[in-house]
Amino acid sequence: MNINRPYSPCDLCGVSELGLCQAFDSDKTARLDEIVRRQELGQDQTLFYEKDRAGYFYAITTGAVRLTKMLPDGRRQIIGFLFPGDIAGLDADATYNTTAEAIAPTHVCRFDRHQLQETADQIPDVQRRLTWLASHELALAEDLLMVLGRMSAQEKLAFFLIGLYERAARKGNAGAPVFLPMSRADIADYLGLTIETVSRTFTKLAREGVIEVETAHNVHLKDLGKLKEAAGVFTEEA
Amino acid sequence: MNINRPYSPCDLCGVSELGLCQAFDSDKTARLDEIVRRQELGQDQTLFYEKDRAGYFYAITTGAVRLTKMLPDGRRQIIGFLFPGDIAGLDADATYNTTAEAIAPTHVCRFDRHQLQETADQIPDVQRRLTWLASHELALAEDLLMVLGRMSAQEKLAFFLIGLYERAARKGNAGAPVFLPMSRADIADYLGLTIETVSRTFTKLAREGVIEVETAHNVHLKDLGKLKEAAGVFTEEA
DNA sequence: CGTATACTTGAATTGAGTCAATAAGTGTGG
């Protein structure tokens, strides 16, 4: 066990049953302690850049991260938002395929890819878990492809809100207002829209009584049925 | 070794250096022979349906496959096209996340997921390869997200043609016309457009001298530079 | 408390979609 470890050990980590660490039962956790390094990020700090040499995986423990891609002329697409338990860097081969930035104060666990690979070669569960995580991310990306390619602005926003809601519900905050840590610009770049269209669509859904925009970052889903209908009954997400 | 094996053994397979089998050096190939089953598909035959229980991975050896998702009202999004060496089913957890259909006469190698998992538990290279394949698919899906979310019709089609061209070039058919085995409807559903817009955009690119549409399924890329420019110099694809 | 930033709203524009007609392939049977 590493006594220079700056935070709490892995077996006390609040997200250990998620993410990468799910693969370790408690007697294997020591192994993890040896290779993990904690890191803290302020809002808008960058974890890594697209095309940088990919040296690490990062497990988010608190906060939120956005994964983005950019075109040379500045157009941006957000690939996904990561929350505690999620892993950044699963799409990387030699280099990262996206840029990862904190959208709130964030803590991450950093794993050296080579060290993790050595561990994975010895513990099949770990490699298996990596495959599962990548598969899962792939399924989510495919769901978003359908949204971007074939849905209207209203359907896109409904999909987005339901996704955040279901994630919150899985963590036990079912009735509460949905908290949106990201800006309208982030939502727009995630859904392939402009900030103006996002804003108008929020207003439209509110006028129809489907949602209530308490503040720009807190939205009540008043009529989940109608919202799911608006999303084309496309209810899978995670 | 299974003497009832209907086709050539794995070590004679033309795509063994790709796909799943790359993980097996020749003395391990026998292991593969034991669990693989070959399957043949006619045009438009379905390999599996979205939401079916996911029992198998499929490695494409000849032909081409499209992966699709559908909304209840019939809107369709094509997630990707698979060619020899590619694997279908990497995005599946309990159930498949897409439907897989042959767009040409196609041969596949079928792997039972449980059997393959047992093999992978014993041979770390195999599990490692599965992770790599899923990561790679994820990176491709993310590239397509940028295309669907932020590119114009012309940029989308340029991206598509460059992708097919580079794939063909990697197989050694560099100068030849790009062969498009899929219909205009498939291209439209891949790029989030309508067939009319796809058709008009082909015509426009041809008028500008960037491409030459020999037949609907054979296109010469006359000016690869201009085409890449039209695609926003977004040149990665595989 | 003031000022920069983020968000909303309105009016005009436009790129892609829809609807509709024509043309070009593809295959089948006489």
Added chain:
DNA sequence: CCACACTTATTGACTCAATTCAAGTATACG
């Protein structure tokens, strides 16, 4: 081998959802 039917692709005219441009208004933070 050709004529017919059917499917697939192209082209044209019009429409519309979302963008762009342009103010305004709210929010947050130093």
